[in-house]
Amino acid sequence: MPDATAKKKPSRIQRRNRRVILDAALDVFSSYGFRGATLDQIATEAGLSKPNILYYFSGKEEIHTTLLSQLMETWLDPLVELDALGDPRTELLDYVQRKLDMARDLPRESRLFAGEILRGAPHMGPRLQSDLKPLFDEKCAVIAAWMDAGKIARMDPRHLIFSIWSTTQHYADFAPQVALLLEGDAEQHQQASDHLRLMFSTLLTPAAPEQ
Amino acid sequence: MPDATAKKKPSRIQRRNRRVILDAALDVFSSYGFRGATLDQIATEAGLSKPNILYYFSGKEEIHTTLLSQLMETWLDPLVELDALGDPRTELLDYVQRKLDMARDLPRESRLFAGEILRGAPHMGPRLQSDLKPLFDEKCAVIAAWMDAGKIARMDPRHLIFSIWSTTQHYADFAPQVALLLEGDAEQHQQASDHLRLMFSTLLTPAAPEQ
């Protein structure tokens, strides 16, 4: 007896078109926000007709929600990789680097996320609670343990993470401003990487315990 | 012979209603973005009718532009106050504090600004170029001079400023996320202040030159 709720596995066309639509939607939503984006824009960008898009998704909101759901995993991944058993300094500095690389490689995703939080997370509140919160608490505990062991300087782990998030994502979310102020500088990413490495490296170094 | 382009000074009613409209618009634009905001929302929030609002402003865009223009001055003020003649450490740490206080006291303004940049600064590009850029360059030179004099640790002043902007504004722009992750913590602002003071204090301290 087949499960009444079972979904048939999607056809090749289904998979391709859903992917195309989501990619177009990422472009449009990240550029104009949820309310600013229109189905016509997404349809044009995807090379499909509007009703055809609504054949694959029940509505504008479902596209947006699907995008945010998929994004969440990617977004949290760098933090997931933070290893309690690794060297504290290396782990944290590598985390900064991964987040910065993500800002460069996935700016659309960064802006989509930023826009959603900026508007009060109307479509993502529950997911933040269920996915982000436990992970955040867990990693804060790891960092706190490292501090207790004297491996890195003592501070509030939560605000340390906020500082890592904000400084790295700034390069994606405020890219037009950064580009204007750094005008023509081709080495942007390397500069940012060097700066953040210096900053967090200095910050994490525990005050010399000797003497 | 009176100047044909001269504007009569606005009446009491004019001043009051323009102020009421801009305040309502700040609420709505900062919550929903330019495209997401509607004139009806602004009108309701302001307690006026939609056509009445259009008596004071030529359209939705003019309200938004006016808001951004007014905001720019407020926004740049903390940086303007950075005094080349003051003590470098104190000046920079005070700057961080002023920006953090602004994130707490003017979250709507912070979100309005963030949203505009996030969408590629469609209504603010020229102002960034004309107002922000020169100020930024000037203060970068000041900071560079401090570094040359060995008063603070050497680093890229431009990325230092980015780090100050991002870490402080994060508390306004990502407030829902911060609130969720810090849940119920009443001391948020003081914690953030302490953390950022520690962070930038450590960062700016020049490596001991002796030995």
Added chain:
DNA sequence: GTAAATTTTTACCATTTGGTAAATCCACGA
């Protein structure tokens, strides 16, 4: 107090937008 100017309301309008119904097209297995 009254006329002129300013302010506000009422009644609209054209366009855009998210979404639907139904007809048509087309890929694919028998």
Added chain:
DNA sequence: TCGTGGATTTACCAAATGGTAAAAATTTAC
């Protein structure tokens, strides 16, 4: 090759939205 179910298009629609015209109400100047 033909029929069937999935995929796509055409032709719509109702609501929302930015904006306007002109009448009505109110304030201001004399």
